[in-house]
Amino acid sequence: MGVFDPIIELSRGLGETLRSFWREPTVTVQYPEEKRTVRPRFRGRHVLKRYENGLEKCIGCSLCAAACPADAIFVEASENTDEARFSPGERYASTYEINMLRCIYCGFCEDACPTEAIVLGDNYELSFTDRRQAIYDKDMLLEPVPMAEMLTPRKVEPGLFTRSVPQMKDPRD
Amino acid sequence: MDWILWIEWIVKGFVLCMLLLAGFAYLTLYERRALARIQVRVGPNRAGPQGVLQPIADAVKLIFKEELTPAKAYKAIFLMAPILTVVPSLIIAAVIPLGSSFTLFGRVIHLYVADINVGVLYLTSIASIAVYGIVLAGWSSNNKYAMLGGLRSSAQMISYELSLGLCFVIAILLGDSMNLNEIVAAQKDMWFAVVQPAGALAFLIVTLAEVNRAPFDMPEAEQELTAGYHAEYSGMKFALFFMAEYQKMIVISMIAATLFFGGYREFWFLQDTIFSVDRYWFLGPIYLFLKVVVLLFFMIWVRATWPRIRYDRLMAFGWKVLLPLTLFLAFITAVGILLQQQYPLMVSLWIFNIPVYIAIIPFLSAAIALVAVALIYRELRRKSHGRI
Numbered sequence: 001m002g003v004f005d006p007i008i009e010l011s012r013g014l015g016e017t018l019r020s021f022w023r024e025p026t027v028t029v030q031y032p033e034e035k036r037t038v039r040p041r042f043r044g045r046h047v048l049k050r051y052e053n054g055l056e057k058c059i060g061c062s063l064c065a066a067a068c069p070a071d072a073i074f075v076e077a078s079e080n081t082d083e084a085r086f087s088p089g090e091r092y093a094s095t096y097e098i099n100m101l102r103c104i105y106c107g108f109c110e111d112a113c114p115t116e117a118i119v120l121g122d123n124y125e126l127s128f129t130d131r132r133q134a135i136y137d138k139d140m141l142l143e144p145v146p147m148a149e150m151l152t153p154r155k156v157e158p159g160l161f162t163r164s165v166p167q168m169k170d171p172r173d
Numbered sequence: 174m175d176w177i178l179w180i181e182w183i184v185k186g187f188v189l190c191m192l193l194l195a196g197f198a199y200l201t202l203y204e205r206r207a208l209a210r211i212q213v214r215v216g217p218n219r220a221g222p223q224g225v226l227q228p229i230a231d232a233v234k235l236i237f238k239e240e241l242t243p244a245k246a247y248k249a250i251f252l253m254a255p256i257l258t259v260v261p262s263l264i265i266a267a268v269i270p271l272g273s274s275f276t277l278f279g280r281v282i283h284l285y286v287a288d289i290n291v292g293v294l295y296l297t298s299i300a301s302i303a304v305y306g307i308v309l310a311g312w313s314s315n316n317k318y319a320m321l322g323g324l325r326s327s328a329q330m331i332s333y334e335l336s337l338g339l340c341f342v343i344a345i346l347l348g349d350s351m352n353l354n355e356i357v358a359a360q361k362d363m364w365f366a367v368v369q370p371a372g373a374l375a376f377l378i379v380t381l382a383e384v385n386r387a388p389f390d391m392p393e394a395e396q397e398l399t400a401g402y403h404a405e406y407s408g409m410k411f412a413l414f415f416m417a418e419y420q421k422m423i424v425i426s427m428i429a430a431t432l433f434f435g436g437y438r439e440f441w442f443l444q445d446t447i448f449s450v451d452r453y454w455f456l457g458p459i460y461l462f463l464k465v466v467v468l469l470f471f472m473i474w475v476r477a478t479w480p481r482i483r484y485d486r487l488m489a490f491g492w493k494v495l496l497p498l499t500l501f502l503a504f505i506t507a508v509g510i511l512l513q514q515q516y517p518l519m520v521s522l523w524i525f526n527i528p529v530y531i532a533i534i535p536f537l538s539a540a541i542a543l544v545a546v547a548l549i550y551r552e553l554r555r556k557s558h559g560r561i
Contacts, residue, residue: 003547010479017211017478028215 054150089164272457322401
């Protein structure tokens with residue numbers, strides 16, 4: 001410690017800020033043009049998944065709606081037939097609505113789902129201009145299909161899709 | 174009185190006001206970008222290329238904002254205070270020479286609005302008026318935070334004005350005139366910042382306090398006073414305070430450049446080259462602009478670096494350090510000049526003829542400034558958590 005310490009300390013501060021003046025790159029992400037990739041377990045907007053053959057995974061069991069702490073999910077189930085089949089098994093979700101203003105993105109629906117139909121995706125850019133728009137219906141939530149013949153409902157061979165919940169291995173992690 | 178002279182004055186006054194208003198708008202952008210760079214950010218770059226339209230966007234936003242007047246405010250004074258703050262910050266620039274002169278339609282146009290033979294006194298008096306706006310704004314808001322901000326600001330500005338006046342005295346002594354044109358002309362061979370570096374530095378410190386900038390931005394300390402004297406102001410009335418603060422920054426930088434950094438003149442060692450103001454008149458405003466930009470960067474840099482100092486330390490620093498220091502500096506300057514006049518002693522060194530007593534001034538001043546630093550240090554050591 002010396003007499004000139006006040007001057008030295010003040011100048012060191014100035015030097016530090018001047019050094020950071022030239023520092024590249026900046027911490028700023030130019031948002032709409034460049035986006036950060038989300039984390040693997042990020043919980044964003046929900047997606048209703050399909051099997052590889054295009055059938056919907058959701059069987060309309062309403063377990064997600066029961067698990068939802070915010071009461072954001074509304075499910076109404078109807079009967080599947082082999083002439084117009086949406087999902088394997090007896091029933092499918094004829095109405096599936098999530099109110100995105102109520103949803104807290106906790107992921108309980110994902111955990112409750114017996115068929116892994118509902119998954120919280122990586123889309124975080126949700127915006128609405130009125131309350132009606134915040135209710136996402138089944139058409140908005142369903143995953144798109146790669147080919148037109150994989151669309152649901154579709155006519156299938158009778159007796160092929162009888163099991164609603166697929167046989168799955170116990171989860172590891 | 175010749176009527177063309179009136180037109181000339183009106184045009185010059187109008188142009189100067191417009192320059193300051195545009196300068197204010199772009200100083201906000203400059204400050205935001207520079208601060209952002211120092212904090213390793215980018216800053217506003219969306220409105221227009223590199224954010225050049227950002228000030229316009231800000232202005233539009235402020236114009237369309239709702240203006241609130243508190244129910245218990247003193248309406249007339251509440252309305253008058255922003256105007257009282259802005260007007261001095263605009264008219265103070267009238268005496269500052271922006272350049273030499275040029276000939277237009279056979280008339281010699283000087284690049285200053287007014288040539289007052291006591292220009293420095295004009296500066297000090299107008300600078301003192303600015304405090305009224307702030308105090309009245311704080312008082313008429315009928316809000317205790319605003320009131321405290323106004324009080325702090327009045328105490329601070331009055332305290333630091335003494336040191337400011339003494340810094341002016343140094344420049345007056347060195348320039349042997351109160352006319353700013355003559356002060357600039359006297360710096361043709363040597364800037365006063367070289368003759369009196371401690372005085373220039375003290376002036377820069379005092380101006381930070383005079384324009385309420387960090388680290389002396391007590392009147393608007395967000396953490397304690399929400400926003401200080403303009404806590405109750407919104408919309409365009411707030412914009413006027415904002416405008417006044419930034420215009421004062423520009424103007425005080427212009428004054429600092431004029432008094433200590435050669436004004437509109439080039440570096441003294443460039444005076445016989447093609448970069449001289451005597452050769453091309455338009456270089457004058459350019460040099461002044463560059464000096465102002467550098468001085469403004471210093472202000473922004475200081476704001477980005479140093480924390481706000483405590484209020485009692487601010488007052489102690491003003492009264493116990495800066496006032497005696499500037500008094501000593503003025504004394505040394507006066508004695509040096511007087512001795513040189515009485516006993517003209519010159520020493521030839523290489524190609525320079527150096528007046529001995531004048532040459533002693535910077536070294537003696539620097540020594541005195543270091544003594545001041547040492548005294549602050551001792552005081553801080555003695556009562557490590559007490560007051561300085």
